[in-house]
Amino acid sequence: MRRNHPAGRLPEPPSPIADDGDETHFCRTCAFSGACIAEGYGKPELVELHCLVEHVGPFHAGEHIFRTGDPFRSIFAVRAGTVKTSMVDPAGREQVLGFYLPGEVIGLNAIYPDQFPCDAVALDTAYFCRFSFPAMSALATRMPAVQQRLFRLISKELGMATLLAGDHNADVRMAAFLTDLAARYEERGFSGTRFHLSMSRGDIANYLRLAAETVSRVLSRFRQQGLIELEGREMVLRDPERLRAIGKNLLPQ
Amino acid sequence: MRRNHPAGRLPEPPSPIADDGDETHFCRTCAFSGACIAEGYGKPELVELHCLVEHVGPFHAGEHIFRTGDPFRSIFAVRAGTVKTSMVDPAGREQVLGFYLPGEVIGLNAIYPDQFPCDAVALDTAYFCRFSFPAMSALATRMPAVQQRLFRLISKELGMATLLAGDHNADVRMAAFLTDLAARYEERGFSGTRFHLSMSRGDIANYLRLAAETVSRVLSRFRQQGLIELEGREMVLRDPERLRAIGKNLLPQ
DNA sequence: AATCGCGCTTGACGTATGTCATCTCTGCCG
């Protein structure tokens, strides 16, 4: 069967990177930047927040940021690249928990068990800000905006996990996945209609609790229906509104 | 088909109630009691924690504790009774999010959206401690143990939601559900092998993302296999270890 | 006592999606 787009590769999408921070300013897209803005720049606490940050990386595709069972000491904000978190269930099957883009935070689910309950693997070259969690907690007790930010980050992640746990068919899951990804790219200032999928079909399938073959079939059908353009891992959303409508049952609001 | 247990009703299980708290002591089973113990009793902050508690109830079966969209001002610790939380998706289908026993806390998923994303309904007569969340946050900034407790409570809920989102068959889901329920009853000092199911088969099915008929069939099979005894909603776990083994893929650790 | 409604169970059947197998394409490496 012929592909329904003209010959030739799609143009390169912009590369998502959020590393515009320095010693005294956060990356604009960082999940913690709101804490600063809320308090006003220049406060002495801000300097402290920066002091407890450590820049780490690069991690290359396939490298672990942390592993299941590692003692929980830090959370990580993605500065550049994409991360997959996953756990291996007692039957030895991998379960993908999430994908994380620049500006997002990984490691929050380690607070309760006090050790990482999952692996985090770079899907492409990735850089991070590492925040010592004890230090951040201590800071949070003096800086209500930081505490608020942490509560909201965890609570938001809880909301996402809840939605994914719902009972939805393959089309809904796939459309919601694409819409969510697009919204997150857009939120961070990247294109919300044109992006690179850093993860394999198998990872997407696993994340959505589908078989890889089902993901292939749904994507093929979406392409036939003119909802998307897709060549390899280069994605163009041709009809974001219909995608949103299809996935609405699984989307917030 | 004949039931495989002798004639006559099962004996009444003990009624789960956790209301042994007073003005200066928390209920032993309360999720917040740890915060006190960690700090040592008698500190002035403890009195403050008690000051921001308001006892509410009774709510009778079917009554709402809060509704979707209500502004988020408080979280609730269950003192007695059982609660179901659920959201209605855009297609109008109910999705049960969880069941909460005495000592457990509801409302944490409202922090991020700043309004309740779900309904909370009493399944039997229920009493609560209501904690003003702003007051509790403020207290948390002065009392690291309270902050820690809140972080851990939300993070734990995140872990549970993640497990439920996994891809597991009906037997695994049902066995894990029963094992988890038993563990939570036991943790609070009630029998972990003999308890009353306050929720309908339909609610269980919805929570586990199965059809009510499937729940009936699985329970019937578990009964035939001698794993459980069940009459109406009175449950006896006859082989908790095998149930745990069946559900292990979905259980923490 | 008769009626009704609801929760629950059980059987028959349909279907969405998983599983297995094959094929293509691409990139990598000797």
Place this chain on the structure above:
DNA sequence: CGGCAGAGATGACATACGTCAAGCGCGATT
């Protein structure tokens, strides 16, 4: 250049679970 491995697409088939339907038991209402 040839061979190989892995990702992805697609078709054929299997199955777990949902849906539909019938029937039972029990408590509430009249």
